[in-house]
């Protein structure tokens with residue numbers, strides 16, 4: 249077994265409730281391609297990624313198998329059944345990865361990530377053991393309580409966190425082992441271990457498809473990319 253291998257875990261087991269379309273948002277089409285196919289394309293196109301594990305919900309498992317067949321992907325090694333929360337799904341994927349050097353955790357709902365960005369995060373994690381794609385906050389962010397603002401955060405220190413997030417396998421397994429389930433992303437789990445997570449500046453284009461408006465934005469971004 250190749251212990252140096254790098255495995256991407258694509259979390260695709262959500263219900264997409266905020267999209268409110270009644271079907272899995274990851275199969276909605278953007279420029280004629282399912283969202284999740286665009287996401288997998290980026291990982292297939294990144295030479296540093298050896299294997300892909302797709303974590304899916306049981307309800308849509310057949311559609312995912314069908315997609316993998318028709319697209320002829322070469323790196324998708326396993327399709328794994330997900331859990332009730334994103335964290336559970338990611339952990340199930342990491343466990344299936346077996347022995348490897350690094351895991352690259354990514355939201356299936358971020359189809360606009362590029363192979364170059366994935367590569368940048370992996371390279372940063374080679375130095376530190378943990379790295380994450382993020383962009384500087386553009387809005388002013390305030391705290392609030394009972395209808396009134398209670399403070400303003402220093403925007404110069406704020407980052408909007410994206411995926412991929414890349415970790416040495418040992419680090420992320422220990423982080424999941426010690427986490428209490430309250431963390432909202434994998435980097436926070438790792439930070440709680442006291443491990444420093446390197447920030448890799450990404451792009452505002454790497455949006456997460458959450459509501460209908462994101463489909464329109466993604467469509468516009470891809471059309472623009474195709475014109476270049």
Ligand code: CTP
Pocket residue numbers: 258259260261262263264265266267303330331332333334335337338355356357358456457458
């Ligand atoms: N995800 C997952 N397992 C879960 C929940 C979410 O693998 N139990 C995945 C989603 O498929 C998505 C990513 O985690 O690719 C980010 O989650 P989010 O955008 O919140 O997607 P959903 O949970 O599907 O959407 P919603 O919260 O609106 O229901």
Ligand code: MG
Pocket residue numbers: 262
């Ligand atoms: Mg969710």
